[in-house]
Amino acid sequence: MMVDQPKYKTSDEVDFVIIGSGAAGGILAKELSTNGFRVVVLEQGPYLTEADFTHNEIEILAQDKLTNHPKLQPTSVRKTPDEKAKPQRALVYGRCVGGTSVHFTANFWRFHEIDFIERSKIGSIAGTGLTDWPITYADLEPYYTKVEWEIGVSGLAGASPFDPPRSKPYPMPPLPVKSSGVIFERAAKKLGWNPFPAPMAILSQPRPGRSACVNCGFCLSFGCEVGAKSSSLATAIRAAEKTGRCEIRPNSYVHRIETDANGRATGATYFDDKRNIHLQKAKAVVVCANGAETPRLLLLSANKQFPNGLANSSGLVGKYLMFNSGGTVTALYEHPLNDYKGYCVSRVLHDFYELDAQKVGFYGGGGLDARFDFTPITFGFNGLPPGTPSWGKDFKSALAHNFSRTMEIFCHGTSLPVENNSFSLDPDLKDAWGLPALRLTYKDHPDDLKLTNWLFERAHELHEAAGAQKKWSFPAREQQFGVHLLGTCRLGNDPKTSVINPDHRTHDIKNLFLCDGSSLVTSGRGQPTMTIMALAFRAADRITALAKRGELGA
Amino acid sequence: MTNELSRRNFLLQAGTGLSTAWVAANWPALLAASTHAHRAAQSAAPPKLEFFTPEQAAEIDAITARIIPTDDTPGAHEAGVVYFIDHGLTTFGVDDQKTYREGLPEMQARVGELFPGVAKFSALTPEQQDEVLHSFDEHAPPSRRSIRARPGAQNFFETVQQHTIVGFLIDPDFGGNHDGAGWKVIGREREHMFQAPFGYYDKNYPGWEAAMKEADKK
Numbered sequence: 039m040m041v042d043q044p045k046y047k048t049s050d051e052v053d054f055v056i057i058g059s060g061a062a063g064g065i066l067a068k069e070l071s072t073n074g075f076r077v078v079v080l081e082q083g084p085y086l087t088e089a090d091f092t093h094n095e096i097e098i099l100a101q102d103k104l105t106n107h108p109k110l111q112p113t114s115v116r117k118t119p120d121e122k123a124k125p126q127r128a129l130v131y132g133r134c135v136g137g138t139s140v141h142f143t144a145n146f147w148r149f150h151e152i153d154f155i156e157r158s159k160i161g162s163i164a165g166t167g168l169t170d171w172p173i174t175y176a177d178l179e180p181y182y183t184k185v186e187w188e189i190g191v192s193g194l195a196g197a198s199p200f201d202p203p204r205s206k207p208y209p210m211p212p213l214p215v216k217s218s219g220v221i222f223e224r225a226a227k228k229l230g231w232n233p234f235p236a237p238m239a240i241l242s243q244p245r246p247g248r249s250a251c252v253n254c255g256f257c258l259s260f261g262c263e264v265g266a267k268s269s270s271l272a273t274a275i276r277a278a279e280k281t282g283r284c285e286i287r288p289n290s291y292v293h294r295i296e297t298d299a300n301g302r303a304t305g306a307t308y309f310d311d312k313r314n315i316h317l318q319k320a321k322a323v324v325v326c327a328n329g330a331e332t333p334r335l336l337l338l339s340a341n342k343q344f345p346n347g348l349a350n351s352s353g354l355v356g357k358y359l360m361f362n363s364g365g366t367v368t369a370l371y372e373h374p375l376n377d378y379k380g381y382c383v384s385r386v387l388h389d390f391y392e393l394d395a396q397k398v399g400f401y402g403g404g405g406l407d408a409r410f411d412f413t414p415i416t417f418g419f420n421g422l423p424p425g426t427p428s429w430g431k432d433f434k435s436a437l438a439h440n441f442s443r444t445m446e447i448f449c450h451g452t453s454l455p456v457e458n459n460s461f462s463l464d465p466d467l468k469d470a471w472g473l474p475a476l477r478l479t480y481k482d483h484p485d486d487l488k489l490t491n492w493l494f495e496r497a498h499e500l501h502e503a504a505g506a507q508k509k510w511s512f513p514a515r516e517q518q519f520g521v522h523l524l525g526t527c528r529l530g531n532d533p534k535t536s537v538i539n540p541d542h543r544t545h546d547i548k549n550l551f552l553c554d555g556s557s558l559v560t561s562g563r564g565q566p567t568m569t570i571m572a573l574a575f576r577a578a579d580r581i582t583a584l585a586k587r588g589e590l591g592a
Numbered sequence: 593m594t595n596e597l598s599r600r601n602f603l604l605q606a607g608t609g610l611s612t613a614w615v616a617a618n619w620p621a622l623l624a625a626s627t628h629a630h631r632a633a634q635s636a637a638p639p640k641l642e643f644f645t646p647e648q649a650a651e652i653d654a655i656t657a658r659i660i661p662t663d664d665t666p667g668a669h670e671a672g673v674v675y676f677i678d679h680g681l682t683t684f685g686v687d688d689q690k691t692y693r694e695g696l697p698e699m700q701a702r703v704g705e706l707f708p709g710v711a712k713f714s715a716l717t718p719e720q721q722d723e724v725l726h727s728f729d730e731h732a733p734p735s736r737r738s739i740r741a742r743p744g745a746q747n748f749f750e751t752v753q754q755h756t757i758v759g760f761l762i763d764p765d766f767g768g769n770h771d772g773a774g775w776k777v778i779g780r781e782r783e784h785m786f787q788a789p790f791g792y793y794d795k796n797y798p799g800w801e802a803a804m805k806e807a808d809k810k
Binding site for chain 2: 092093094095096097100101214215216217218219220221252253254255256371373374375376377378379380414415417418419428429430431433434437438441442
């Protein structure tokens with residue numbers, strides 16, 4: 039597939055250099071190259087394809103074959119800005135062509151109307167930066183639909199009474215229900231709730247060059263071997279390559295965006311796999327490196343003209359980080375579910391999407407899903423109820439009995455945007471290339487923890503109504519580790535309180551654009567990838583319009 | 593034929609039912625993948641020891657056999673976990689070599705303390721072996737362990753416990769879980785392709801069609 043690609047010289051000033059090839063970068067690459075622009079995508083990770091993917095849990099989970107590597111890319115963690123951060127693993131993201139969309143669960147909810155206008159509806163919340171988006175659900179709806187049809191999303195329109203309006207049904211029916219989904223659906227209905235088939239970015243019907251899901255059971259953390267998971271790799275990247283105008287350049291670790299005397303971006307400097315340094319020139323730069331690496335790159339690019347980092351006149355680059363709150367309530371049932379077969383989630387409910395703060399005593403909302411996201415090994419580590427011996431005869435008999443009879447309810451919820459919660463540069467810790475490492479500062483807003491515990495109670499009720507033999511959860515704890523990396527270069531109209539404008543253009547640099555999880559203003563209720571992809575389609579339209587009007591030129 | 597290979601072949605054979613277009617478009621990649629997996633499977637789980645001496649291997653084998661014992665179903669011994677660990681210590685688990693090098697003599701010293709005159713763990717009865725292991729077993733409930741973020745400073749027994757779980761439950765194509773013994777125990781079928789119904793509760797369940805009808809009524 040790479041034979042079709044053009045090979046641009048680094049000295050060629052291409053129209054766009056895109057940094058990152060994940061959920062947003064892949065789609066921007068496809069859209070901008072389709073619209074006639076010459077595009078180079080710089081991806082720090084390798085170019086792997088379906089033939090490279092396996093179910094080898096050691097390679098994937100222990101050796102980080104698809105993800106950022108804690109030895110090469112160490113991170114540090116602290117709770118508040120007055121602490122010194124300690125070296126500790128802070129995050130996981132996809133580090134390969136296709137980014138995190140390669141290994142994600144593919145749970146694929148749209149945000150609802152409320153997510154864009156919550157500040158107006160409920161008022162301000164002390165100690166937080168909760169604010170409205172500069173765009174509404176209606177602005178984004180056509181792009182949600184575009185995502186569903188272009189990449190392939192399975193689901194059932196109208197099945198949830200809480201669904202926001204949509205202009206078109208899903209392009210294909212839901213995937214087959216799992217035993218966990220049946221248990222969940224029956225019990226939820228008994229309780230008067232409204233379960234519905236999970237929208238999943240996994241094909242229930244084949245598409246050209248891609249198989250329908252074969253129910254192998256290795257979605258979360260693994261790359262899909264049959265192309266059924268609608269990752270950027272399986273969809274937009276390939277479409278971008280077909281244009282003949284887009285070069286995907288893997289193993290290219292960008293560590294600096296260059297600017298000229300006029301304060302314009304001129305290109306991106308990167309290490310190749312031999313650690314030689316190159317500068318790819320471009321008329322405009324689009325950063326889609328995720329909610330941690332995008333702010334890090336802006337901060338790493340500080341220069342005389344922009345001493346606090348690029349696009350950082352607001353001082354908000356890296357701030358208002360949101361991880362999404364949540365956790366699981368696990369239960370054991372009488373008969374085998376065999377939930378290791380199939381994709382993760384087959385039923386969801388959104389009855390608690392928008393809670394009344396006056397009634398429950400905290401801000402927030404969320405969704406529940408029925409799932410089994412253990413692999414055999416992670417089940418051996420973490421799947422048994424508390425109090426089970428960790429070795430010996432009883433350990434073995436619990437493993438043997440429980441593996442096929444266990445399911446989880448995942449409670450997904452909001453995180454409030456708190457300014458101190460951030461990614462920044464660690465003053466001491468360096469990565470394997472000698473660059474300042476990411477430093478996480480994170481302390482959940484108390485409401486986020488209250489919400490999680492409240493949702494746990496609902497999940498316990500559900501398991502109870504379903505007749506679970508045993509159920510358990512652990513009280514919500516402050517998070518020190520994230521995979522949803524949201525809000526760190528937020529959208530907004532006001533340059534003082536946001537980093538990018540509604541065109542995804544940085545307020546400070548006219549030809550520098552950002553689009554990924556960092557763009558989100560609120561956290562949604564837990565499934566950000568759909569919204570990241572919709573924003574990317576929308577950003578591509580906006581950027582194309584600006585370029586065609588000549589507003590990116592020197 | 594390895595499971596990985598048979599799975600790939602099954603994908604090819606099942607092509608008409610699934611997606612002929614997909615199989616056609618991916619033919620060369622599939623061949624490459626099955627060849628690669630076949631080679632990997634053949635080179636994995638070598639018959640000879642790479643890290644342990646035969647004496648050390650007998651000791652580790654005995655420890656793993658108490659972590660996941662053999663009863664009416666296979667245990668760590670039948671799953672060849674000791675060979676998985678041995679190979680692992682020269683590949684993905686190089687960092688744990690020191691833990692084993694230093695930990696095994698400590699374990700054997702404990703054997704001598706508890707059972708004077710005995711030098712080897714493997715020379716004890718199963719009950720005596722359990723007594724030795726209990727003396728290493730912290731009573732604090734294990735925190736949620738993660739294959740990702742394994743803390744560096746942990747004791748020998750905890751390391752062997754984790755490696756035994758991995759070696760017992762890993763996909764047999766990747767150098768452990770000999771003959772799929774671990775998966776037989778937990779009831780996971782060897783295939784990597786399944787069709788609904790998957791379990792007891794989704795048999796004969798009407799599914800989303802019923803949900804759609806209800807949605808239409810509203």
